[in-house]
Amino acid sequence: MDISRTYDVIVVGGGISGTMAAISAAREAAHTLLVERYSALGGMGTLGLVQPITTWGLGKNYVVGGTGRRILEELAQSHPYAATGMTTYGPSCDSEYLKWCLECRAVDAGVDLLYHSWVRDVTTAQDGRITSLVALTKAGDVVLKGKTIIDASGDADVAAFAGVPFDVGSQGITLMFLVAGIDRQRCGKRNEISRVYGERRVGYRGLALFWHARPDAAYFNVTEVENHNALDPVDLTRATVDCRRQAWQILEIMRKHAPGFEEAYIAETAPALGVRETRRIKGLFTLGLDDVKRGGSFPDAIARAGCPVDVHGSADNGKGDYWGLSASYAIPYRSLIAAETPNLIVTGRPISADHAAHSSLRRMAPGFALGEAAGVAAALTGEGDVRELDTGALRETLRQYGAILDPEDEIPSG
Numbered sequence: 001m002d003i004s005r006t007y008d009v010i011v012v013g014g015g016i017s018g019t020m021a022a023i024s025a026a027r028e029a030a031h032t033l034l035v036e037r038y039s040a041l042g043g044m045g046t047l048g049l050v051q052p053i054t055t056w057g058l059g060k061n062y063v064v065g066g067t068g069r070r071i072l073e074e075l076a077q078s079h080p081y082a083a084t085g086m087t088t089y090g091p092s093c094d095s096e097y098l099k100w101c102l103e104c105r106a107v108d109a110g111v112d113l114l115y116h117s118w119v120r121d122v123t124t125a126q127d128g129r130i131t132s133l134v135a136l137t138k139a140g141d142v143v144l145k146g147k148t149i150i151d152a153s154g155d156a157d158v159a160a161f162a163g164v165p166f167d168v169g170s171q172g173i174t175l176m177f178l179v180a181g182i183d184r185q186r187c188g189k190r191n192e193i194s195r196v197y198g199e200r201r202v203g204y205r206g207l208a209l210f211w212h213a214r215p216d217a218a219y220f221n222v223t224e225v226e227n228h229n230a231l232d233p234v235d236l237t238r239a240t241v242d243c244r245r246q247a248w249q250i251l252e253i254m255r256k257h258a259p260g261f262e263e264a265y266i267a268e269t270a271p272a273l274g275v276r277e278t279r280r281i282k283g284l285f286t287l288g289l290d291d292v293k294r295g296g297s298f299p300d301a302i303a304r305a306g307c308p309v310d311v312h313g314s315a316d317n318g319k320g321d322y323w324g325l326s327a328s329y330a331i332p333y334r335s336l337i338a339a340e341t342p343n344l345i346v347t348g349r350p351i352s353a354d355h356a357a358h359s360s361l362r363r364m365a366p367g368f369a370l371g372e373a374a375g376v377a378a379a380l381t382g383e384g385d386v387r388e389l390d391t392g393a394l395r396e397t398l399r400q401y402g403a404i405l406d407p408e409d410e411i412p413s414g
């Protein structure tokens with residue numbers, strides 16, 4: 001691997017969306033580099049211990065398809081405890097196995113992986129083109145060059161460095177943790193477990209527990225702190241310490257009061273803090289709550305989503321907002337593109353959307369679909385301008401990989 005070369009595509013961030021983007025760009029024969037600050041792929045889905053990977057369907061139909069769905073279906077069948085089965089909601093995957101699976105997929109697709117490298121700046125030309133990325137590594141700064149850049153950092157870091165305008169949103173922050181040693185035979189029903197915890201709860205949140213494919217383990221999405229700025233290292237540290245304290249308090253409540261949890265222990269608190277929202281770019285099209293409610297499509301739709309609107313805490317005095325949709329909605333290519341830069345595509349949770357629309361599309365099923373679209377778009381663009389891409393050709397290629405773009409593409413789950 002020669003990182004001094006000029007790559008066709010550089011993806012910054014190896015979360016679900018970035019990994020899918022890199023795999024799909026490489027599959028279209030683009031020389032692709034994926035730069036990740038940590039040492040594994042999957043982002044929130046692995047290092048953040050965020051499971052399950054949702055939401056693939058609405059009502060009886062799958063509304064998200066593509067390669068991501070196939071990856072998870074194959075993963076669930078490949079190892080006894082790899083994942084719970086694929087459904088329209090989505091599977092809970094073993095985070096270690098998912099890391100390995102995504103890494104194998106990326107390497108097999110021909111992606112060059114560069115871990116332990118934190119992109120901290122960019123250089124730009126007069127026309128706004130990103131001419132290089134600067135990454136902080138143990139060897140000091142390294143300069144990386146790519147024809148098209150995909151920002152999959154979750155925080156729109158590259159877009160911000162390149163001068164793309166953005167809004168910053170805030171939601172509750174959570175440190176996920178994995179509890180093992182549970183005697184499932186002796187556990188009550190989910191409602192009963194929630195009631196036991198709810199009577200003694202730490203903070204305002206109830207018990208959101210997601211069973212692991214292993215019978216003795218569950219992911220806990222229960223800690224939460226409000227009103228922290230997740231772009232500020234001091235606030236991030238405070239949030240991490242406070243959430244970890246909550247995790248141990250929650251475990252003690254469960255061990256003392258919930259049947260079946262007497263011998264339970266924390267197998268792992270997430271290496272990466274669970275941040276739901278930071279920057280959202282102001283792109284060529286900002287997807288709004290009205291678009292989400294209306295459903296339907298766009299001529300340049302590159303993905304659909306049907307996840308509930310799910311705002312945690314902070315912005316709404318800790319109360320948040322949660323409600324389901326009656327129809328799926330489309331995400332246009334223009335929401336991934338900024339007017340200011342000819343060679344930048346943003347994918348994953350920071351695409352151009354308002355606070356409420358973001359709270360729905362931030363989930364990982366749309367993340368897979370957006371990543372696949374970003375990767376194919378970058379490969380098709382070549383040395384051109386992402387703002388001028390023929391979205392008809394993009395949509396045609398995505399359909400070949402099973403993407404669901406318009407309402408009539410939805411697939412009955414039966």
Ligand SMILES: Cc1cc2nc3c(=O)[nH]c(=O)nc-3n(C[C@H](O)[C@H](O)[C@H](O)COP(=O)(O)OP(=O)(O)OC[C@H]3O[C@@H](n4cnc5c(N)ncnc54)[C@H](O)[C@@H]3O)c2cc1C
Pocket residue numbers: 012013014015016017018035036037038042043044045048050051052053054055117118119120152153154155157173174175176221273274275276347348349350362363364365367
């Ligand atoms: C607590 C919590 C619970 C959630 N629950 C669910 C759920 O039940 N189901 C669901 O589907 N979704 C859920 N979500 C949402 C979902 O997990 C995330 O929104 C989604 O995974 C974001 O994916 P991403 O690829 O955009 O970003 P991320 O997963 O954040 O990936 C970004 C990657 O970029 C890397 N990176 C960041 N900055 C840089 C840089 N400057 N240089 C190099 N690398 C960088 C990071 O290390 C990371 O690997 C939850 C989120 C949270 C926080």
